[in-house]
Amino acid sequence: MGKPRPHGLGSDAGSASATAVGRHGAPAKPRPASTPTSLRRAQDRITQAAAELALAEQNRRFDAALSNMPHGLCMFDDETRLILCNAAYRRLYALPERLTRPGTQLQDILNHRIATGSAPVDWVEYRDIPIESALRGGDLISRHVQLADGRTIQITHNPIAGGGYVASHEDVTEILAAAADRHLARHDPLTGLPNRVLLHERLNRALARSRPTNRLSVLCIDLDHFKEVNDTLGHPVGDDLLRAVAGRLSACVRENDTVARLGGDEFVILLPDGQGRRQAETLARRLIETVGTVFEIQGHRIRIGASIGVAVSPDDGDHAEPLLANADLALYRAKAEGRGTARFFEPGMDALAEARRKLEQDLRDTVQAERFELHYQPEVDTRTGAIVGFEALLRWKRPGHGMVAAADFIALAEETGLIARVDDWVIARACADAASWPEPVRVAVNLSPTAFRSPALVEAVARALADSGLVPARLELEIGEAALRGDEERALAILHQLRALGVRIALDDFGTGYASLGCLRLFTFNKVKIDPSFIAGLSQPGPCAAIVKAVADLGAALGFVTTAEGVETADQLAQLREQGCDTAQGYLLGRAGPADEVPTQFAGRRRPG
Template sequence: MYQVLYCLSDEHDWRLVALGGAVCLLASAAAISLFQRARATTGPGRLAWIALDAAVSGCGIWATHFIAMLAYSPGGDGAYNIPVTILSLILAISVTFVGLSIAVSSSRPLWIVVGGAIVGMGVAAMHYTGMAALEMPARVNWIAGTVVASVLFGIIFAATALFIAARRDDLSHALTATTLLTVAIVAHHFTAMGAVLLTPDPTLAISGLSIPPASLSFLTASAAVAIIAIALVAALLDRRAKGELGRQQIVLDSALENMSQGLCMFDADGKIILFNERYAAMLRRTDILLTGRLLVDVLREEQAKGQWQGDADEFFARLVADAREGRTTTDVVNRFGRSIRVVNQPMQGGGWVATFEDITEWLEAQAKISHMARHDALTSLPNRVLFHEQLEQGLRRTKSGDQLAVLCLDLDHFKDINDSLGHPIGDALLKEVGRRLKATVGEHDTVARLGGDEFAVVQIGRSEETAARSLAGRLVEVVSAPYEIDDHQIVIGVSIGISLSPQDGNNPDELLKNADLALYRAKADGRGTYRFFETGMDARAQARRLLEMDLRAALQRDEFEVFYQPIRDVASGRVVAFEALLRWNHPQRGLIAPIHFIPLAEETGLIVQLGEFVLRSACTDAASWPDDVDVAVNLSPVQFKSPNLIASVTEALAASGLDARRLELEITESVLLQNSEATLTTLHELRAMGVRISLDDFGTGYSSLSYLRSFPFDKIKIDRSFVSELATREDSMAIIRAVTGLGRSLGIVTTAEGVENDAQLELLRREGCTQAQGYLFSKPRPASDVAMMLEGPRLRASA
């Protein structure tokens, strides 16, 4: 130790020693920073960082040595052998490269220490090779113990420096490791210099391949400082870039962990590079080591636990092949009762990124939407769309000789139920009807609700027409059975139209059209029954469609005219009113009676326009009659429900100037069937205007007496069916006697319709009937004949 201290104090220039120490510190800082960069890098980049670190470390050791040798003055001139000097630099770099490679490539502390020890040996190899390059007129001897101590200093401090640098990449560990590496180099050098013993020998000459110490020292120091400075700047810039990358990594990690999707990245070999927690939780792989493992190994492990079905190797091979060929694939897998959509997206340079999305709820919602789009929301039966599809499938499945039947069903008077009891009761009734239909048809038959109160059935696999007839009969019976809904007992019928394949059609549209035509015939024949399609039905339907087209055109061409039939006072015989009756002057078919077009107008809604026309015309014509002659206008149930009814009456009266008390509006019992507050409100509004209200066809409905109690009518019109049988049936006479008596009691005028002979008129007079109307007095005539009808006391017409 004394020898080392003596060497430092008496044989070295301390200014140059300080310079060498500064160069050594700079080189050590660069070496440690590059070492940490190399450990943080993977792949080919790591080798580049190790090589740069070895070059910087070797040059730093080499430069420190020769600057310190410049500070060494043992007495006597010397020079350095160039080949051996170069060899010392090569040794410093190569041995340091080996040590750094071992320390960088391993995470085990032992191998990091071994790598650091090899770096320390590289310091010793460089130093003693550099000393061998020294040529001077003296023999060099070494103190063995001091030499060993110098080598140990380099090994121990260098190993400790790399061990600390590898523990954590932060400033404190970097500074500590830099200091220790500097100590390793400096302690080794000056301890080794203390082991030198020089014996002067003038016979030793300096070879020609040598360079003076000063020149070599300044050149190598300058070059080394430049290399070390560049490396240090590169390391600092890299550290700054790594810091920015680290911040970006934090942002990326935060984004990955807050994704609603799972994400996993694989390299070209199928090894897991990174993944987020959502991926691990979604696939329940939180208890499996994932990073760095091949996906196939993870799948095999799950397969062993019974958590993966299928061939893991085949599945993995397909994923790798798709990624290598640049194919994006999408799969839906079932994991633990959940449906997960997996999208595998290839990456440039190999590998792929897989995203995992739990679509269980989405699939359930899609299934619900699909079901809603193809099923009736109220009854859950197939709707028109699905029915059409199943009918097509049934036609395709029907074998030669088999028969397919389409039954179209329509509930009879369902609208009356809806209006009288309300839509909730109507909906409940439709649900119950749907349930009964489904329970009645065969296992392979289809029941659908096409809309409103219209249902349909497809019967498949029956070879005889009698099977369809039998089913239709059962359906009529089942649907017609009483219903008990919310304490209401409801009885409703059903009409059914049937078409058969192949004779009535071989495509869904044709079969449905023909079944609908048969349904129309069933309803026309009295409802509550079924009818099969017949060829003539299509012709009748065509005629009906033509009539509808003519009816619409007639409104535009003003082909309608109002006729009037007188109503006479039974006691005095004078005309007290005229009933307005609509006639159609068809350009080809002549005068058409209302019975042939009014039902069609009601079905199509054209009755509202026709009713307004009659109301306006009647008010205008009546304004020119005597003040004691009124006009009666019939209101269709459809027209009565129009929101513009009150406005139409008001406008007709205002435009014509007719006194409201001279207008009489006739309604049938079907208008009152619903018995709603809106109906009564409308009636009271009309009464408040001064308009009189008459109940037409009295006695043909179900609840006439209750109607009289719910609203104070001005007149009751006795239906012609009772009048026509006055002389032949005693019960008709009894009914008329009861109605006229009721009218007298309530102060209501009674009018008998359909009076055709004197005998009927005499009986009506005897029973106290107030007014009479019929062919006995006059058939309906144009407005131009009103004056003539007023003048004649009793104009007769053939019955």
């Protein structure tokens, strides 16, 4: 028996004749040989499994992203059936689970929103979103949609190729409210213009960027006669007028300029990169012309004006506060010189402004202490020469300055809101003084448009009559034509209430307004006072004599007294008598004097009666 051969691979170990041995010594079954096809199949299965795992992970991440999105997301097919929506979309419209299932019709969701109060306010606008997107060639569009519950939803609509769309829904109510608050903090709510805050921000930025060659300008603008519009036509007309003025001012400036409204009828224009005085002067002239053009507001033709003060940096200030203050001082000068003009700041203008501030303070003190005086000018019968009444004329003996005429402070009283208290005092004092005069001599009080529009006027007149004991028929209230413009219904109601007290009503300065005859149609006046400009023209060639004669004839026909104002010559008085004018007043017939001089006015004249 030979030696056993060692286990292992001999020289023929890899030959085809070698026999494999199984676990029990039996020959092993041969493995089937791998083929290219089977290898490819195995590789395909591995690739598919990996793709499925990747898709599952992608879907997991997509579901997580959808669930955690702060905005609502929905997808609908081309038949408006729901494909998917996220949790935010469900919460946004409080949708029950059944309405979030794939296949749910959009109309079913909308019906639920109608029932729960979260439907769009404007259905046409809502349904136009996909239509507008289609018209734009399938572009993504975004719109704010108001809901019935007060919320605002921003819907971003993105069409899908082949039909359907994806849309995001974001509640932007608080975002818009915060933006509106920020806007309102820096803008005037009436005109939409920048307000004082934003003006200062832009002015400070412009000053910080300024260079020696850049002469920044500030124009302060104040509207002339605006208060009269407010008083006679009412605040709604005044507000519309301010909006119209804002539009005209904005149309006069460049895109990088600023037009701001500080309040009331005060505007400011900032030219951040101007060329100094020349450019500002050119703009100021254009602004005055633009504002002076007639406005058509609520059926009224309104003419106002503008006064402008200009300051130029760095000469007039290199910081916001002094620059604006100096432009305001220049505005004071423009208004003091007759309005409708522009003035540049000059050293020394602060003295004028200080004088006006002192005047205002003294006026306030006088109103508080009732230190005014009334002077009385006689009104006489043109035929007999008898005194038939006196017109009360307001005077102010200003401490340290002497007597001040009403024309020099009435405008300031109106601007500062003191006029109502002044008018009340005048009515009460005039009634008290007239009560001591011989009957039937009357006293006439001229009412400002502000006084006439005051809801307390009728009560003030009734109180003055009661306190003084004056017979109502001896009080004559004069109103100008301007007081009747605007709210005619309200004006007539006031006139009839005054008439019911028994007082007489006179139309003052007849002939100076655009609708004098229209005033006579509205109300039956006791007296019409012909403006002094027509009386002055009696001695000159022209139509004045014919106009006076026509008014006198009209008075005779309609039953009102005609009074000529401003009679200064005997020739004028003779013509008035000839033309049928009933009464007259003026320097020829007697100057105004204090109440204690009234008794001497009767000396040498006949009293009526």
